[in-house]
Structure formats: C-alpha cells, structure tokens
Amino acid sequence: MKKIPQQLIKDYGIVALSYIAILLFLRPAFFGEYKITESLMIVAVAHTFVLLLTFGISECFVTFVMQSPFSLSNSLEYRLQHFVLCGGIGIPVMMVLLTLANVIMMHGIEHIDYAWHDPNGKFTLDWLIMSRSSCAVASFIMTIAMTALSEVRQMQFVLQELLQINQILEENNTKATSYEEETKEVVTLRGDTREFLTIDPNDILYIESIANYINIVYFKDSRLFQKRLRSSLKDVECALREFPYIVHTHRAFLVNIHFITQVTGNSAGYKIELFGCDKVLPVSKSNVLLFKERLKLEHDKQLVK
Numbered sequence: 001m002k003k004i005p006q007q008l009i010k011d012y013g014i015v016a017l018s019y020i021a022i023l024l025f026l027r028p029a030f031f032g033e034y035k036i037t038e039s040l041m042i043v044a045v046a047h048t049f050v051l052l053l054t055f056g057i058s059e060c061f062v063t064f065v066m067q068s069p070f071s072l073s074n075s076l077e078y079r080l081q082h083f084v085l086c087g088g089i090g091i092p093v094m095m096v097l098l099t100l101a102n103v104i105m106m107h108g109i110e111h112i113d114y115a116w117h118d119p120n121g122k123f124t125l126d127w128l129i130m131s132r133s134s135c136a137v138a139s140f141i142m143t144i145a146m147t148a149l150s151e152v153r154q155m156q157f158v159l160q161e162l163l164q165i166n167q168i169l170e171e172n173n174t175k176a177t178s179y180e181e182e183t184k185e186v187v188t189l190r191g192d193t194r195e196f197l198t199i200d201p202n203d204i205l206y207i208e209s210i211a212n213y214i215n216i217v218y219f220k221d222s223r224l225f226q227k228r229l230r231s232s233l234k235d236v237e238c239a240l241r242e243f244p245y246i247v248h249t250h251r252a253f254l255v256n257i258h259f260i261t262q263v264t265g266n267s268a269g270y271k272i273e274l275f276g277c278d279k280v281l282p283v284s285k286s287n288v289l290l291f292k293e294r295l296k297l298e299h300d301k302q303l304v305k
Helices: 006-030 038-065 076-107 109-115 126-130 130-173 232-240 285-304
Strands: 187-190 196-199 204-210 213-220 223-230 246-251 252-255 260-268 268-275 279-285
Touching: 006 038, 006 130, 038 076, 038 130, 038 204, 076 126, 076 130, 109 126, 126 130, 130 260, 130 285, 187 268, 196 204, 196 213, 213 232, 223 285, 232 246, 232 252, 246 268, 246 279, 252 279, 268 285, 279 285
Parallel strands: none
Antiparallel strands: 187 196, 204 213, 204 252, 213 223, 246 252, 260 268, 268 279
16 A cells, blocks of 8 residues: 655655755845844745645655655665655646745735736746746755655664664574574485485575575584585475575575574665674565564564473
8 A cells, every 4th residue: 555654754844844944044145144033934934834735745646646655665776766756746836836925925815816927917927937946956955855864764774673683683592502402303405316415404504596506504513514406495495494494585595593693784785694604695675574574483482482
C-alpha cells in the first residue's frame, strides 16, 4: 500500500521552516537594517504555508499519480530521483500559490483576479512570471535538502538496526564453542559428480557459490577446512532447510549465524565478521529481514534453554 511516511512529512516541515528562517536572516544583507514587524511575520507565515502546501501537493502527485513512493530502504539514487520529480512538479505549483499569496497580501482577497489580470482587466501572467526564479531556487534547495536529510535518516536507521543486531549477537553469546552445545546431526551434501561431504551443519562456517561450484568452509577438530562440490547454492540451501541457523544472507552466500562475531556496515549494505575467518561476507538488502528473523529465532531458542 502506497503512503507518505510520517517522518517525511515532518522533514518537509523542517526544510520549509529552515528555508524561510534563512531568508529572513539574510534579508538585512540585501535590503539593509529592518525591524520584525507584523506585516513581515505575515509574509513569512504565508510563504512558509506556500512551501508546505507545495511540498505536500508535489509529494502526493509523485506518490499516488506517478506511483513512485518514498522509502528509506531505497537507494540514494532512487531517493534523489524521487525528490527531483517532486521539485520539478513543485515549481509551477509554487509559482501559482506564491502569486496568489502575494496578490492577496498586496491588494486583498477581493482583487485576487489581479493574479491573471492587470488593473485594467487585461489578461496577463506578469505576476506568475516574476516568481519563476525564486520558485526554481526554492525547488532546487528543497531537492538537495530533502535528499541530504533522507540520507541522515537512513544512516540513523542503519545505525539503530546494527545496534539491535549486535545486541542480539551479544546476548546469544556467539562464541566458537556455541555449536558444540547443539544436538549433533549429520547431512550429506552431494555434487553433480560422485563427490560429497558428510557433515554436521553446526560445523559449517559458511558456503559460497562460485560459478558452477559451491565452496563449503567448515570446522573439523578445531581446524578450518574447505570442500568444493559441483552444485548450486539453491540445492545446498534445500538440503539444509531444516537448520534455520544456516541463513541465506546474499545471493552467493549461506552463513552459520552461530559463528557471527559482529555485523558492521552502512546504508550501502551490511558486512558479517565470522569467528576464525578473515573473510568479511556481505548481507544484501533483500536478505536483511530474513537475516534478522533468523537471529531473533536463535535468540529466542537460547532464552528457552
């Protein structure tokens, strides 16, 4: 279901208020000293309202009409594209709203037709055209400010998510000996050739897909070994489906979450650090939710024990 996030609405308000505040602060540099009068405050409130209404109309149009809803989970490029669309649509909307606001403040609402007629009744778009530059600048600033603010929100979200994940890992006490506490089970992973590997899934560190082969990295007698089989990651994942601690974190990796020591990363993606291994493995965005669910599942199992 498409909807406009509540945080996004608040951020539009922050940008609008900040923009008007900056204009008021810079006004003395261009027009000399001035006093904050009632008329000046009315102008500031009116322009703030125009900006907010413009942002709202543009966001609704892009979200519901153009079917391009905003989400923090989207890439930076997608979010920038979203705000560029909003900014482009916002220019003509802001020109109309700002023209109406200026006419009402200068001539009263009874002369609102001055927005498209001169005092002699002749049709004109002079008022509208006069505001094009300021509206284009406001739209450009809105695009840059909202993109930057969304990146800050994304970084905050990622940091909070990483803290939650690492807290679960810490509570699970994921040490090298944790797999020894599990019930020993044995599975046989077979390749397309006669080669196979019979192993306790608890001993698996990770499995990597390399072209038409899979590389199984596992512990045996506290030492790290590797076994390459001609098979697909999908087939191996199917063979290990009864073991939820073996998680598909990336299109090329299955990872035993019992051996994860830390999860790091940023808005571009997460990275997994494993016990006894220098290799850092990725977590794709499409697999983050599954990864967190499996971590929570193992966490709950530890609590039951």
